[in-house]
Amino acid sequence: MNFGPLIFLGIFLSLASSWCGLILIPLFQFGKMEPVTIEMTGEIYPQPKGGEAKQGMSVYRSNGCIYCHSQQVRPRGFGADIERGWGSRRSVGRDYIYDNPVLLGTMRTGPDLTNIGQRQPSEDWHFSHLYDPQITSPGSNMPPYRFLFETRPIRNGVVSENALKLPANFAPEDGFEIVPKKEAKALVAYLLSLQATAPLPEAR
Amino acid sequence: MSEETSPTLMQSLDPRKISNDSDDCATLVEIDRSCRAPLLIFIISGLIWLLIGTGLALIASIKLHNPNFLSGWSWLSFGVVRPAHLNTVIYGFCSETGIAVALWLMCRLCKTPLIHSGIIIIAAVFWNIGLTIGIFGILAGDSTSIEWLELPAYSSPILFISFALIGIWTVIAFRYRREPMLYVSQWYLLAAFFWFPWLYSVANIMLVLEPVHGTLQAAVNWWFAHNVLGLWFTPIGLAAIYYFIPKIIGRPIHSYHLSVFGFWSLALFYNWNGMHHLIGGPLPAWLVTISIVASVMMLIPVVTVAINHHMTMWGHFKAMKNSPTLRFIVVGAMSYTLASLQGIASAIPSYSEVVHFTHHTVAHAHLGMYAFFAMIMFGSMYYIIPRITNREWPSAGLIYIHFWAVFVGMILYIVPLSIGGFLQGLKMNNPDVPFLEVVQMTLPFLKFRTLAGLLMTVGHIAFFANFIWILARCLQPYREPVAMILKGTIGLESKEENS
Numbered sequence: 001m002n003f004g005p006l007i008f009l010g011i012f013l014s015l016a017s018s019w020c021g022l023i024l025i026p027l028f029q030f031g032k033m034e035p036v037t038i039e040m041t042g043e044i045y046p047q048p049k050g051g052e053a054k055q056g057m058s059v060y061r062s063n064g065c066i067y068c069h070s071q072q073v074r075p076r077g078f079g080a081d082i083e084r085g086w087g088s089r090r091s092v093g094r095d096y097i098y099d100n101p102v103l104l105g106t107m108r109t110g111p112d113l114t115n116i117g118q119r120q121p122s123e124d125w126h127f128s129h130l131y132d133p134q135i136t137s138p139g140s141n142m143p144p145y146r147f148l149f150e151t152r153p154i155r156n157g158v159v160s161e162n163a164l165k166l167p168a169n170f171a172p173e174d175g176f177e178i179v180p181k182k183e184a185k186a187l188v189a190y191l192l193s194l195q196a197t198a199p200l201p202e203a204r
Numbered sequence: 205m206s207e208e209t210s211p212t213l214m215q216s217l218d219p220r221k222i223s224n225d226s227d228d229c230a231t232l233v234e235i236d237r238s239c240r241a242p243l244l245i246f247i248i249s250g251l252i253w254l255l256i257g258t259g260l261a262l263i264a265s266i267k268l269h270n271p272n273f274l275s276g277w278s279w280l281s282f283g284v285v286r287p288a289h290l291n292t293v294i295y296g297f298c299s300e301t302g303i304a305v306a307l308w309l310m311c312r313l314c315k316t317p318l319i320h321s322g323i324i325i326i327a328a329v330f331w332n333i334g335l336t337i338g339i340f341g342i343l344a345g346d347s348t349s350i351e352w353l354e355l356p357a358y359s360s361p362i363l364f365i366s367f368a369l370i371g372i373w374t375v376i377a378f379r380y381r382r383e384p385m386l387y388v389s390q391w392y393l394l395a396a397f398f399w400f401p402w403l404y405s406v407a408n409i410m411l412v413l414e415p416v417h418g419t420l421q422a423a424v425n426w427w428f429a430h431n432v433l434g435l436w437f438t439p440i441g442l443a444a445i446y447y448f449i450p451k452i453i454g455r456p457i458h459s460y461h462l463s464v465f466g467f468w469s470l471a472l473f474y475n476w477n478g479m480h481h482l483i484g485g486p487l488p489a490w491l492v493t494i495s496i497v498a499s500v501m502m503l504i505p506v507v508t509v510a511i512n513h514h515m516t517m518w519g520h521f522k523a524m525k526n527s528p529t530l531r532f533i534v535v536g537a538m539s540y541t542l543a544s545l546q547g548i549a550s551a552i553p554s555y556s557e558v559v560h561f562t563h564h565t566v567a568h569a570h571l572g573m574y575a576f577f578a579m580i581m582f583g584s585m586y587y588i589i590p591r592i593t594n595r596e597w598p599s600a601g602l603i604y605i606h607f608w609a610v611f612v613g614m615i616l617y618i619v620p621l622s623i624g625g626f627l628q629g630l631k632m633n634n635p636d637v638p639f640l641e642v643v644q645m646t647l648p649f650l651k652f653r654t655l656a657g658l659l660m661t662v663g664h665i666a667f668f669a670n671f672i673w674i675l676a677r678c679l680q681p682y683r684e685p686v687a688m689i690l691k692g693t694i695g696l697e698s699k700e701e702n703s
Contacts, residue, residue, distance in 0.1 A: 007394065018427065019406065019475075022478065026488070029488065030488070033418055063281060064283020075484065079633050084639070090486070093419045096419050101348060101415065101421060102419055102422055103349060104486070139640050140640060147277065
């Protein structure tokens with residue numbers, strides 16, 4: 001049998017169908033979603049991330065945090081995301097309209113980070129955790145991100161303002177201090193910006 | 205076909221009327237000789253990528269239970285090594301050996317030599333250059349963090365252009381065929397070579413070059429990532445199974461009608477599956493629901509293909525003992541069924557609720573890409589390499605080590621990690637269990653995975669050694685007649701040429 005052109009047509013139509021159904025129609029449905037004004041507070045949500053937090057997203061991206069941390073809360077009754085305190089409501093499309101790339105994630109080797117800025121609002125906690133997760137979360141299998149920090153001699157006997165306050169067994173040698181590089185600061189600014197607390201009507 | 209009568213470049217773009225006279229068909233030797241250089245380049249580089257990818261996999265695996273391992277360098281941190289592993293094995297090993305096998309199958313089934321193979325060689329070189337740049341980019345921190353599309357924007361266009369060359373050349377080989385009868389493998393191959401560039405270009409444009417907004421990115425991402433499996437690797441794998449099982453046992457495929465039905469139901473349902481990766485996620489329910497329905501419908505092509513292959517093999521399973529090709533292919537074919545069934549189960553919401561976000565998904569990915577696709581590629585290469593090099597495999601012992609190391613390794617990898625991932629999901633869905641307890645619970649399974657990975661590494665090294673050895677023999681003058689080193693496959697070559 002020789003149905004070359006017919007087979008080719010079928011091959012074309014099959015993928016064309018899902019391309020229309022799964023990409024084109026959604027593109028029309030929610031490809032241009034806009035921010036909304038929250039009734040209770042009058043604020044516009046979401047806001048694009050600015051400055052340091054935006055750079056921090058890039059640090060998050062290039063270090064592949066997504067391979068262990070998701071940023072999506074499943075609805076109540078499906079999994080235990082809300083019960084675990086990863087969010088006060090399910091995530092919805094509007095939460096992500098300014099994100100690029102959208103870092104939903106598919107793995108939870110570590111916990112979800114949708115509202116990590118609310119769960120762990122302390123900058124110091126994040127710096128210690130990134131420097132060595134065993135400080136804040138003993139038994140974690142998250143790798144230490146020491147390359148985001150700089151070990152340097154203490155100048156004139158005055159410890160820098162932003163030097164890490166580490167427990168004795170993690171502290172550097174005497175006369176040295178550990179300070180975050182700008183990548184670490186940006187990453188922490190990004191993590192603190194992850195809140196997703198706005199009560200959107202569609203997420204109820 | 206002699207050099208004088210071979211078509212010019214322009215003629216090959218516009219094939220003349222081809223006589224269906226079987227005398228005009230190229231001989232097997234001519235076909236294999238024409239494939240030699242381009243295929244060997246793809247196979248050599250594919251296997252080097254396999255070794256690099258295996259090394260990266262081991263580093264990533266050790267890091268998950270020993271987080272301080274190699275933690276001092278950003279380019280070796282887990283979140284960098286893991287995508288580097290994925291991209292080396294997907295776009296390096298699997299795609300390159302897949303292209304080699306697909307080209308050879310296409311030429312054999314069309315009974316035409318690979319014309320102007322220099323173009324394929326150029327494409328192979330550029331594919332490798334593009335991929336090398338991309339992998340270094342990922343290690344340097346330029347990963348896009350879009351799963352399956354991590355290669356940075358400055359490398360993916362190179363891959364696309366070289367793939368377009370290969371795809372066009374395959375279609376030309378097909379149009380230039382001297383065998384008017386079409387075999388089911390050719391449908392799968394044509395489809396794969398048409399689907400992949402479409403998927404790859406659309407995904408790169410909509411996610412990397414000119415990104416769409418919001419969670420639509422996730423929809424495009426999983427439409428692409430799932431279809432790379434379903435519409436690129438699966439068709440090549442199935443084409444090879446459909447070719448090699450009848451070829452080696454010397455009987456036709458069980459049912460022509462089942463193979464037609466299996467192909468079209470796969471084409472119809474597989475490409476709608478992608479959104480099942482987003483169950484419970486922030487996308488419209490209708491979108492996810494369509495994919496769940498389509499995923500369950502995948503039972504039709506999967507069961508059809510499984511019955512067809514199984515009935516073909518029926519009564520000939522003992523031939524696996526003597527043919528390394530058949531051994532790998534049959535294991536791969538069975539894994540295809542298992543991987544599909546596991547995938548269908550994972551698409552059902554109540555099961556997804558547990559296993560989504562866990563190591564179960566990682567085990568599933570390896571059941572599909574490794575136990576199915578890589579095994580098929582190994583089996584195909586055991587058949588093809590002696591024919592294009594005109595030399596036999598130097599060591600039966602290395603073949604033996606290769607098979608058993610990867611076979612046992614993949615079982616030890618996939619079974620425990622699937623179970624471990626399921627248990628992890630159950631604990632994660634119980635909010636009374638602290639998260640660190642969930643992490644601790646997974647560690648024994650992750651350590652076991654490293655052991656399994658080491659075993660698979662042994663197998664890869666054995667295969668690579670055997671391959672280098674056969675290449676070394678190519679440099680020596682030709683000595684003996686070609687035959688598979690394991691007895692029992694001799695003489696089967698001539699059978700089933702008219703499929």
